[in-house]
Amino acid sequence: MRKVIRYKCSDCGVLFDSEESYLKHEDRHKRINKANEMLNNGHTLQEIQDTCNIWDSIPEHLKNANKDNCFVIPYWQCCDKPAYQIDYIYMDGTVRVWGCGSWSGYYGNPVSLNSSNLRNIHNKDELFVDKRYIERHF
Numbered sequence: 001m002r003k004v005i006r007y008k009c010s011d012c013g014v015l016f017d018s019e020e021s022y023l024k025h026e027d028r029h030k031r032i033n034k035a036n037e038m039l040n041n042g043h044t045l046q047e048i049q050d051t052c053n054i055w056d057s058i059p060e061h062l063k064n065a066n067k068d069n070c071f072v073i074p075y076w077q078c079c080d081k082p083a084y085q086i087d088y089i090y091m092d093g094t095v096r097v098w099g100c101g102s103w104s105g106y107y108g109n110p111v112s113l114n115s116s117n118l119r120n121i122h123n124k125d126e127l128f129v130d131k132r133y134i135e136r137h138f
Protein backbone atom coordinates (compact mmCIF):
# COMPACT_ATOMS: atom_id res chain seq x y z
CA MET A 1 0.00 0.00 0.00
CA ARG A 2 1.13 3.47 -0.83
CA LYS A 3 -0.30 6.78 0.21
CA VAL A 4 -0.98 9.16 -2.67
CA ILE A 5 -1.56 12.86 -2.76
CA ARG A 6 -4.32 14.30 -4.88
CA TYR A 7 -5.25 17.90 -5.43
CA LYS A 8 -8.83 19.01 -5.15
CA CYS A 9 -10.20 22.13 -6.78
CA SER A 10 -11.83 24.22 -4.09
CA ASP A 11 -14.08 25.79 -6.72
CA CYS A 12 -15.68 22.75 -8.33
CA GLY A 13 -14.34 19.71 -6.45
CA VAL A 14 -12.56 18.02 -9.38
CA LEU A 15 -9.53 15.93 -8.30
CA PHE A 16 -6.06 16.01 -9.87
CA ASP A 17 -3.06 13.69 -9.60
CA SER A 18 -0.49 16.40 -10.03
CA GLU A 19 -0.12 19.98 -8.98
CA GLU A 20 0.63 20.96 -12.59
CA SER A 21 -2.65 19.62 -13.88
CA TYR A 22 -4.45 21.38 -11.06
CA LEU A 23 -2.70 24.66 -11.85
CA LYS A 24 -3.80 24.41 -15.49
CA HIS A 25 -7.34 23.86 -14.28
CA GLU A 26 -7.12 26.79 -11.89
CA ASP A 27 -5.92 29.00 -14.73
CA ARG A 28 -8.92 27.87 -16.79
CA HIS A 29 -11.24 28.89 -13.91
CA LYS A 30 -9.65 32.34 -13.90
CA ARG A 31 -10.07 32.72 -17.65
CA ILE A 32 -13.66 31.45 -17.53
CA ASN A 33 -14.49 33.87 -14.69
CA LYS A 34 -13.02 36.74 -16.68
CA ALA A 35 -14.92 35.56 -19.78
CA ASN A 36 -18.22 35.61 -17.90
CA GLU A 37 -17.47 39.04 -16.51
CA MET A 38 -16.84 40.27 -20.07
CA LEU A 39 -19.99 38.56 -21.33
CA ASN A 40 -22.05 40.30 -18.63
CA ASN A 41 -20.49 43.60 -19.59
CA GLY A 42 -21.64 43.20 -23.19
CA HIS A 43 -18.40 42.20 -24.92
CA THR A 44 -18.58 40.11 -28.08
CA LEU A 45 -17.46 36.49 -28.19
CA GLN A 46 -14.46 37.50 -30.30
CA GLU A 47 -13.40 40.12 -27.73
CA ILE A 48 -13.79 37.53 -24.99
CA GLN A 49 -11.73 35.05 -27.02
CA ASP A 50 -8.97 37.62 -27.66
CA THR A 51 -8.64 38.30 -23.93
CA CYS A 52 -9.37 34.92 -22.35
CA ASN A 53 -8.58 32.29 -25.02
CA ILE A 54 -11.49 30.01 -24.17
CA TRP A 55 -12.27 28.24 -27.45
CA ASP A 56 -10.25 26.60 -30.22
CA SER A 57 -12.17 28.79 -32.63
CA ILE A 58 -15.41 30.72 -32.91
CA PRO A 59 -17.77 30.15 -35.86
CA GLU A 60 -17.72 33.18 -38.18
CA HIS A 61 -21.40 34.01 -37.61
CA LEU A 62 -20.91 34.24 -33.83
CA LYS A 63 -17.82 36.44 -33.68
CA ASN A 64 -19.78 39.64 -33.15
CA ALA A 65 -22.45 38.05 -30.97
CA ASN A 66 -22.83 39.16 -27.37
CA LYS A 67 -25.30 38.50 -24.55
CA ASP A 68 -27.91 40.69 -26.24
CA ASN A 69 -28.22 38.71 -29.44
CA CYS A 70 -30.99 36.17 -29.49
CA PHE A 71 -31.55 32.86 -31.20
CA VAL A 72 -34.44 30.84 -32.52
CA ILE A 73 -34.36 27.27 -31.24
CA PRO A 74 -37.67 25.96 -32.61
CA TYR A 75 -37.66 22.61 -30.89
CA TRP A 76 -37.22 24.16 -27.45
CA GLN A 77 -40.73 24.74 -26.16
CA CYS A 78 -42.14 24.86 -29.71
CA CYS A 79 -41.02 28.47 -29.90
CA ASP A 80 -40.20 29.73 -33.39
CA LYS A 81 -39.29 33.23 -32.14
CA PRO A 82 -35.85 34.49 -31.04
CA ALA A 83 -36.32 33.85 -27.32
CA TYR A 84 -32.90 32.58 -26.26
CA GLN A 85 -29.70 34.42 -25.34
CA ILE A 86 -26.20 33.36 -24.32
CA ASP A 87 -25.94 34.14 -20.61
CA TYR A 88 -23.10 32.00 -19.25
CA ILE A 89 -19.85 30.34 -20.36
CA TYR A 90 -19.03 26.96 -18.80
CA MET A 91 -15.60 25.48 -17.99
CA ASP A 92 -15.78 23.22 -21.06
CA GLY A 93 -16.47 26.14 -23.38
CA THR A 94 -20.13 25.39 -23.93
CA VAL A 95 -22.48 28.28 -23.29
CA ARG A 96 -25.80 28.38 -21.50
CA VAL A 97 -28.53 29.62 -23.78
CA TRP A 98 -31.45 30.88 -21.74
CA GLY A 99 -34.81 32.47 -22.33
CA CYS A 100 -38.55 32.44 -21.98
CA GLY A 101 -40.20 30.46 -24.75
CA SER A 102 -43.76 29.33 -25.18
CA TRP A 103 -44.22 26.15 -23.25
CA SER A 104 -43.33 26.43 -19.56
CA GLY A 105 -41.52 29.72 -19.13
CA TYR A 106 -37.79 30.17 -18.60
CA TYR A 107 -35.58 27.42 -19.92
CA GLY A 108 -31.92 26.98 -20.75
CA ASN A 109 -29.30 24.41 -21.66
CA PRO A 110 -25.57 24.17 -22.40
CA VAL A 111 -24.94 24.51 -26.13
CA SER A 112 -21.71 24.24 -28.13
CA LEU A 113 -20.74 27.29 -30.18
CA ASN A 114 -20.62 24.96 -33.18
CA SER A 115 -24.22 23.90 -32.67
CA SER A 116 -26.69 24.57 -35.46
CA ASN A 117 -28.95 25.97 -32.70
CA LEU A 118 -26.82 29.11 -32.74
CA ARG A 119 -26.89 29.61 -36.52
CA ASN A 120 -29.98 31.74 -36.50
CA ILE A 121 -28.77 34.99 -34.91
CA HIS A 122 -31.04 37.98 -34.20
CA ASN A 123 -30.64 41.45 -32.76
CA LYS A 124 -31.56 42.49 -29.23
CA ASP A 125 -34.75 44.34 -30.26
CA GLU A 126 -36.17 41.12 -31.70
CA LEU A 127 -35.99 39.27 -28.36
CA PHE A 128 -39.18 37.38 -27.66
CA VAL A 129 -40.31 36.85 -24.08
CA ASP A 130 -43.53 34.96 -23.46
CA LYS A 131 -45.45 37.48 -21.36
CA ARG A 132 -47.39 34.78 -19.55
CA TYR A 133 -44.25 33.75 -17.68
CA ILE A 134 -42.51 37.01 -16.82
CA GLU A 135 -43.98 37.01 -13.33
CA ARG A 136 -42.33 33.71 -12.55
CA HIS A 137 -38.79 34.83 -13.38
CA PHE A 138 -36.66 34.10 -10.33
Ligand SMILES: [Zn+2]
Pocket residue numbers: 009010011012013014025029
Ligand atom coordinates in the same frame (compact mmCIF):
# COMPACT_ATOMS: atom_id res chain seq x y z
ZN1 LIG B 1 -12.36 23.53 -10.54
